Amino acid sequence: MTKPVPQARRTENYLQDLDYSVLQQCMHCGMCLPTCPTYMETGKEKNSPRGRIALMRAIADGELSVSRAFGDEMYYCLGCLACVTACPADVDYARLFEMARAETERQDVLNRPSRNLIRRLTLRGIFTRPRLLRAVGRLLYVYQAAGLEGLVRRSGLLRLLPKRLRELEPLTPRVCRTFSDGLIGEVEKPVERRYRVGLLTGCVQDLTFSDVNRDTVDVLLANGCEVITPRCQACCGSLHGHNGEWELAKVLARRNLDAFDLDGLDAVITNAAGCGSHLKHYDRLLAGDERYAQRARTWSNKVRDISEWLVEIGIRRPQVAATPLAVTYHEACHLCHGQGITRQPRDLLKAIPGLELRELKESTWCCGSAGIYNITQPAMSEKLRDRKVDHLRATEATVVASANPGCNIQISAGLVASKGRAMAVHHPVSLLAEAYRRETG
Amino acid sequence: MKDLIAQLERIVGQDQVLKEPEDLIPYGFDGTAVLKEPAMCVVFPADVNEVAAVVGVAASHGTPIVTRGSGTGLSGGSVPVRNGVVVCLLRLNRILEIDARNLTISAQCGVITKDIADEAAKAGLFYPPDPGSMKISTIGGNVAENSGGLRGLKYGVTRNYVMGLEAVLPSGEVCWFGNKCVKDVAGYSMKDLFIGSEGTLGIITRVLLRLLPKPASRRTLLASFSSMEAAAATVSAIIEARVIPCTLEFLDRVTVRCVEDYAGIGLPLEAEAILLMETDGHPAVVAEEAKQMTVIARENGATDVKVAADEQEGERLATARRAAFSALARMKPTTILEDATVPRSELTKMVRKIQEVGERYNLTIGTFGHMGDGNLHPTILTDEKDADEMDRVEKAMHEMFEYAIELGGTITGEHGVGLAKKPFLPRQFTESSYALMKSLKRTLDPDGLLNPGKIFD
Numbered sequence: 001m002t003k004p005v006p007q008a009r010r011t012e013n014y015l016q017d018l019d020y021s022v023l024q025q026c027m028h029c030g031m032c033l034p035t036c037p038t039y040m041e042t043g044k045e046k047n048s049p050r051g052r053i054a055l056m057r058a059i060a061d062g063e064l065s066v067s068r069a070f071g072d073e074m075y076y077c078l079g080c081l082a083c084v085t086a087c088p089a090d091v092d093y094a095r096l097f098e099m100a101r102a103e104t105e106r107q108d109v110l111n112r113p114s115r116n117l118i119r120r121l122t123l124r125g126i127f128t129r130p131r132l133l134r135a136v137g138r139l140l141y142v143y144q145a146a147g148l149e150g151l152v153r154r155s156g157l158l159r160l161l162p163k164r165l166r167e168l169e170p171l172t173p174r175v176c177r178t179f180s181d182g183l184i185g186e187v188e189k190p191v192e193r194r195y196r197v198g199l200l201t202g203c204v205q206d207l208t209f210s211d212v213n214r215d216t217v218d219v220l221l222a223n224g225c226e227v228i229t230p231r232c233q234a235c236c237g238s239l240h241g242h243n244g245e246w247e248l249a250k251v252l253a254r255r256n257l258d259a260f261d262l263d264g265l266d267a268v269i270t271n272a273a274g275c276g277s278h279l280k281h282y283d284r285l286l287a288g289d290e291r292y293a294q295r296a297r298t299w300s301n302k303v304r305d306i307s308e309w310l311v312e313i314g315i316r317r318p319q320v321a322a323t324p325l326a327v328t329y330h331e332a333c334h335l336c337h338g339q340g341i342t343r344q345p346r347d348l349l350k351a352i353p354g355l356e357l358r359e360l361k362e363s364t365w366c367c368g369s370a371g372i373y374n375i376t377q378p379a380m381s382e383k384l385r386d387r388k389v390d391h392l393r394a395t396e397a398t399v400v401a402s403a404n405p406g407c408n409i410q411i412s413a414g415l416v417a418s419k420g421r422a423m424a425v426h427h428p429v430s431l432l433a434e435a436y437r438r439e440t441g
Numbered sequence: 442m443k444d445l446i447a448q449l450e451r452i453v454g455q456d457q458v459l460k461e462p463e464d465l466i467p468y469g470f471d472g473t474a475v476l477k478e479p480a481m482c483v484v485f486p487a488d489v490n491e492v493a494a495v496v497g498v499a500a501s502h503g504t505p506i507v508t509r510g511s512g513t514g515l516s517g518g519s520v521p522v523r524n525g526v527v528v529c530l531l532r533l534n535r536i537l538e539i540d541a542r543n544l545t546i547s548a549q550c551g552v553i554t555k556d557i558a559d560e561a562a563k564a565g566l567f568y569p570p571d572p573g574s575m576k577i578s579t580i581g582g583n584v585a586e587n588s589g590g591l592r593g594l595k596y597g598v599t600r601n602y603v604m605g606l607e608a609v610l611p612s613g614e615v616c617w618f619g620n621k622c623v624k625d626v627a628g629y630s631m632k633d634l635f636i637g638s639e640g641t642l643g644i645i646t647r648v649l650l651r652l653l654p655k656p657a658s659r660r661t662l663l664a665s666f667s668s669m670e671a672a673a674a675t676v677s678a679i680i681e682a683r684v685i686p687c688t689l690e691f692l693d694r695v696t697v698r699c700v701e702d703y704a705g706i707g708l709p710l711e712a713e714a715i716l717l718m719e720t721d722g723h724p725a726v727v728a729e730e731a732k733q734m735t736v737i738a739r740e741n742g743a744t745d746v747k748v749a750a751d752e753q754e755g756e757r758l759a760t761a762r763r764a765a766f767s768a769l770a771r772m773k774p775t776t777i778l779e780d781a782t783v784p785r786s787e788l789t790k791m792v793r794k795i796q797e798v799g800e801r802y803n804l805t806i807g808t809f810g811h812m813g814d815g816n817l818h819p820t821i822l823t824d825e826k827d828a829d830e831m832d833r834v835e836k837a838m839h840e841m842f843e844y845a846i847e848l849g850g851t852i853t854g855e856h857g858v859g860l861a862k863k864p865f866l867p868r869q870f871t872e873s874s875y876a877l878m879k880s881l882k883r884t885l886d887p888d889g890l891l892n893p894g895k896i897f898d
Contacts, residue, residue, distance in 0.1 A: 020826075024774035029472045029767045030513040033577045034553075043485075043531045044464070045512065051467030058466050069463040088703045089770035 014103040015060045018096075023060055025091045026053045032083035037366045037384055038076060046073055049083035049093055056100050071104035076380070078373055079242050080366035081277075081337035094338070095284075098241060105244035122372070123245050127203060127235045128252065134179060134232070137207040141175040173208040173409045180206045180213040184229045188217055194224035195266040195313065200256075200279070202272045203235040204405045212405075215433035216271045216306055222436045223316050227269075230259040236270075238278030241285065242371050250289070253282050257295050262302065271306045271429055273404035274371060277338030279303045305335060306429050307344040307403065315351045318435035322354030327431065328397035329357060330388065330411065331364045332404035345403055345428050352435045361391045369410035385414040393420055401428045442481065442524075445502045449484050449526070452494045457485040457532075468527055471512040471519045472574065474777050475825050476860055480507070480521035487532050489607065489615055489646045496644065496890075497613035499526050505893050508640040510551060510579030514586060515766075515778055516859030518639045518895055525893075530581055533646060539564050543621045544652045545604060550581025550645050557650065566652040569596035569687075572855075573763040581645045587637030589855030591759060594813035595687040595721075598855065600636045602651045608635050608643030611886040619649060634881075639857050640892040642885045659687075659721035660731045661755030664738040664746045665712035669693055669796065669808070671742040672714040673789040676812045678737045679718075680785055684730050688719035689813030690762050696809040696820075699768040704761035709745065716743075716812070717762055719755060765809045766820065773805065773822035777834060781845035782816040782854030794844045795819045802833040816854035842868070858896045866897060 015023075032049040033039055039048035046055070052073060058064035077097060084093050104110060126133045143149055180201040197220060201213050217227050237252030256279075260268060270276040283300035286292045304312070327349060335341045342364075349357050368374060368384030388411060392400055400415075400423055402408050412425045450458050459465060460482045470477045481504070486492045499506050505525040512519055521527050533549035536556065540546070541564050548557060554575040561568045571590035572578055578588070584606060589598045605619025618632040619625070635643055666672040676689050692700065692708075692715050701708040709715060716738065720730040735746045749755040770776040783791045792808070795817070799806035810817035819841060821834050842852045842865045852858075852865045867875055879897055 021774045021824075024824075024826075025770065027472075027474055027767065027770045027776050028470055028512075029770075030511055030574060030577050031764065031767050033511060044459070045467035046459075046464050048467070054467045054469065055463060064462060064466065067463060069461060073463065088700075088764040088767035089776075090703065 013059070013066065013106065014099045015056050016062075018060065018099060020060065022092055022096060023053065023057045025089055026050055027089055028054070029089070031088055032086045035082040035086040037078060037080060037082065038380060041380065041383055047076060049087075052077060052100070053091070053093070053096060056096055059103075066103055066107045066109055068109045071110045074100045074104050075110070075376060078333070078366050078368075078370040080333035080370060082333065082364065082366065085337045085340075085364070098244075098246075101242070101244035102246050103244075118375070119243075123240055123243060124248065127239055128248060130203070130232050130234050133203055133235070134207070137175050137179065141177060144175060145177070173204070175207050176210040178210060180210045180229070181231055183210055183214040184217050184227075186229055186231060188221060188227045188229075190221040190224050190226060192224055193226050196226040196228065196264060197309070198260045198265045198268040199227050199229045200236065200268060200270045200275060201229060201233050202270070202275055202405065205272045205275075206233070208409065209405050209427070212271060212427045212430055215427065215430040216269065218433045218436060219306070219310070219429050220269065223310060223313060225313075228260075228265065233259060236275045236279050238275050239371055241278050241281075246285075250285060253285055253296070254289075254292055257282070257292055257299055262295065262298050265302060267304045267309055268299065268302045269304055269306050269309055271403065271427060273305065273332035273335035273338065274406060276303065276305045277334035280339065305339060305341055305344070305403070307348045308339075308341050311344040311347050315348060315432075317351050318353060318432070318439055320353055320435055320438045324354050324356065325352075325399060326356050326358055326395075326397040327399045327401050328360045328392060328395040329363060329428070330360060330367065330392070330400055330402040330407060332402060332407050333364070333366050333370070335403055336364045345401070348428050348432055349401060352431055355431070358395045358397045360395055362387070367407050367410050367414070369404075369406035371406060374410055381410075385410055386418070389414040389418045392423065393418070398423060399431070400425045401431060403427055403429075445498065445504060446482055448498045449482065449495060452498065453484055453486050453491055457487070459483040468509070468512070468529075469521060471509070471514040471517060473515050473517040473520065473859070473861055474775055476517040476520045478521050478523060480527040481524050483527040483529055485529050485532050489533070489609065492528065492530070492533075492609050492644055492646055493613045493615055495526070495528055496609055496611065500611065500613065500888070500890055503888065505890055506644075507892050508585070508644050510582035511553075511574070511577045513574040513578045514582065514859065515780075515856040516853065516861040518586060518857050518859035518892070519582075520860060522892070522894055528644065530579065530644075530646070533581075536560050537647070539566075540621065541566070544654075545621050545649055546652055547647070547649045548580055549647055550579060550584075552580050554578045554580055554583055561652050562655065565655050567655040568602065568650065568652055570599045570602060571763075573766060575763075580648055580650075584636055584645050584648055585638060585640050586857045587855070589811065589814075589816065591690055591762065591811060592687045593811055593816065593855075594689055595685050596653075600633070603632060603636055603648060604651050605649035606632050606635060606645050607647035608645050610643050611888065611890045615646075616643070621649065637857070639859060639895055641882060641895055642891065644891070656721035658724040658727045659719060659752060659755060660727050661749035661758055662718040662731060662734060662738075662746060663708075663749070663758065664716045664718065664743040665709045666714045666716070666742060667712065667744055668742070669714045669792050670789055672716050673792050673812065675716060675738050675741040675743065676788060677785060678741055679734055680813070682733060682737060684733055686718055686720040686730060686734060686813065688717065688759070689811070690717040690809070691715070691812035691817075692717070692762070692765060692809040693807060695772070695805070695807035696765050696769060699771050699807065700761050700765050702771060703764055703768040704757075706757055706761050708761070712744065717758055719759070762809075766818065769807045769820050769822060772807070773824060775823050775825040777821040777823060777838075778856075779819050779821075779838060779841065780810075780816060780854045780856045781819065781841055781850060781852060782814070783845050783848045783850030785813070785815045787848040787850065788812060788815060788817075791817060791845065791848060791850070795841060798837045798840050802837040804830070804833060804837055811854075814854070815850070839865070860895060863895070863897060
């Protein structure tokens with residue numbers, strides 16, 4: 001059924017160059033299947049981790065060429081890494097999946113005008129240029145704040161947009177009035193310093209949740225950490241790494257390494273799960289880079305998710321009267337599966353007096369945000385969003401805590417679309433910051 | 442071929458037939474190592490009528506059919522045959538009835554095993570068979586393979602819970618065998634013919650299963666040993682003392698390390714072997730049996746016996762144990778799992794033989810298994826690309842099978858024959874019994890339509 005590629009024509013590619021034992025590590029036992037959101041929706045093996053690995057292996061074996069169908073499948077995968085948590089055999093799916101996407105891009109099999117445009121504008125455009133990103137954010141803010149958005153929506157002008165873009169329009173996140181650099185000083189000192197840490201402000205986080213960055217600084221200060229926040233930071237490159245743009249990911253990683261004085265820092269803090277999962281792998285990304293490999297190793301050792309760091313140094317419990325608040329916790333994939341962090345965010349929440357943590361069914365199931373997945377695969381993304389919202393509503397909590405900007409945008413949109421009782425969505429660190437603020441009145 | 446596919450598409454709908462290489466490659470294998478074969482197409486019927494129609498069309502073209510559930514089998518039973526149709530039954534996924542007065546559950550074949558157990562538990566009932574892949578395996582697949590699990594010793598295997606089943610025959614006819622009666626001797630026990638038939642006699646589409654009252658209490662113990670033989674001796678002594686716990690699971694040092702690496706639940710890494718023991722039932726009996734097993738383990742040289750704090754901890758241990766096979770894959774690229782089974786009195790001999798064969802052929806073998814029912818899983822950790830080593834693997838396996846048969850055992854306790862053990866099967870039968878089995882196949886499936894080349898040629 002499959003046409004073998006003749007040996008002579010075989011071009012060296014990422015999957016063929018890869019150490020074959022990484023592919024062989026999958027013994028297709030099927031333990032991953034019940035945890036894979038796409039497989040559980042479609043019931044088709046192609047949409048499962050072991051199915052995708054079988055396709056990658058077929059390419060490595062020269063039994064299949066990198067086709068459009070292969071490329072499409074690699075982008076149908078959410079990259080949620082639930083399979084990595086489930087896999088007893090320790091298959092490095094994260095690496096396989098990034099390679100497969102990178103090879104898909106290298107061979108350019110998904111070449112389509114609209115896709116190319118989106119990728120050029122986003123991955124190669126605004127997400128590599130921090131100043132441009134912020135300028136776009138500024139424009140979007142003015143558009144939203146001046147009420148133009150509502151006007152445009154009512155005017156019917158949106159109907160002029162292509163269908164795909166029209167569907168995406170409601171997902172446009174609210175942009176903050178002031179970005180992180182305006183809210184956070186370059187150096188902020190606590191009353192009594194125990195540690196000195198660097199803060200990554202992120203890109204989406206910076207534009208749409210700069211208040212979360214401020215809250216992160218407040219919580220760090222309250223726990224004796226001096227916070228260094230370099231100005232106008234670059235994107236961490238996670239979007240690029242996960243979307244087959246390895247060279248750009250390396251450029252961005254080097255820029256970040258240059259921005260921080262690592263030797264003077266006890267830790268580098270991130271509050272966005274998707275970024276953290278990628279940041280911790282700078283060592284692997286830059287392993288072949290003579291100038292940066294050593295720095296990248298130090299960096300990977302020092303990167304901490306905010307909840308991970310706080311639990312490590314011991315969270316100071318806010319000294320305030322208990323205020324009852326029912327909170328449920330959605331686990332961002334790249335926190336629980338990507339970084340294995342599940343207990344710490346819960347510990348952080350439980351440190352807040354009066355907070356009742358209500359466990360969420362399928363808390364580790366992807367919400368469908370998955371980087372830019374909700375833009376590239378709207379149908380599957382919406383199914384997963386609705387599945388998530390149903391479970392969230394069933395908890396009857398008033399607040400959803402979640403530690404990734406993409407999830408928070410996705411879940412907020414899902415809650416609005418489902419038209420039930422209002423539920424607020426917050427980063428766990430914001431809830432803790434709020435409690436500290438009540439201390440001082 | 443195009444004609445056949447068009448006809449199949451008319452039955453199940455165009456989107457329920459897969460035919461592109463990117464769609465088919467992921468269906469080229471099941472949970473068995475090394476075995477791989479491409480299918481011509483994969484069909485997803487929605488109900489028994491569509492299954493029957495698909496069989497009819499395939500028969501008219503003389504095209505073989507391989508039935509598949511979730512593809513977690515461990516003997517290659519659902520590996521496609523060349524130019525054959527794969528019929529995947531995952532869409533027949535409804536639980537039809539739970540009958541609390543007769544203690545039965547009725548379900549379509551594509552229901553996930555764990556969903557059967559969960560549904561039963563909701564009604565305060567218990568479905569005991571718990572194969573390692575129960576979170577994703579289908580009940581139809583379990584019946585077709587007569588799957589075992591961790592509780593075989595006390596509760597038996599899938600066969601002991603099947604009261605009735607519906608099967609589509611190679612002729613396209615639909616048959617039902619069985620009922621809700623505890624006693625039934627009307628005619629041959631036809632359902633038993635289909636249980637464990639590995640998809641070679643009919644396609645099982647619906648099952649009626651027996652349930653038990655949920656045991657009131659359970660307790661899990663973990664015993665460590667400084668030798669494999671001491672663990673085996675403990676198992677024999679427990680059985681001899683007339684104690685039948687629901688689980689007596691054994692893991693050797695290699696397996697313990699891999700499982701601990703994955704699950705991180707604090708297994709004793711310094712032990713040569715551990716036994717995971719569970720007793721369930723009336724609380725007084727459970728307490729008594731737990732005490733007896735502790736004493737027996739100590740008498741037989743256990744270096745430590747721990748009691749799980751609660752049911753959750755017990756469940757965590759059992760779940761970790763179920764991952765043993767896959768966890769062993771951490772060590773080497775290829776993981777070849779066997780399931781030679783011997784009468785329990787012969788366990789110590791078999792364990793010693795596995796060790797000896799592994800050393801002689803210079804192979805890494807991790808052994809774990811359901812020691813309480815004599816069902817061992819020697820797992821050879823190797824690399825399929827190393828021809829020399831694969832040759833030694835073949836020889837070692839052969840010796841282990843021969844020895845198991847010599848001890849009055851079997852080449853497969855619960856995984857089935859499929860493709861993986863086909864060459865070894867004749868050794869276990871007499872000439873006439875082997876011939877009878879084959880003539881039975883020819884009677885039901887004269888054209889060799891269903892899963893040809895599995896079990897025997």
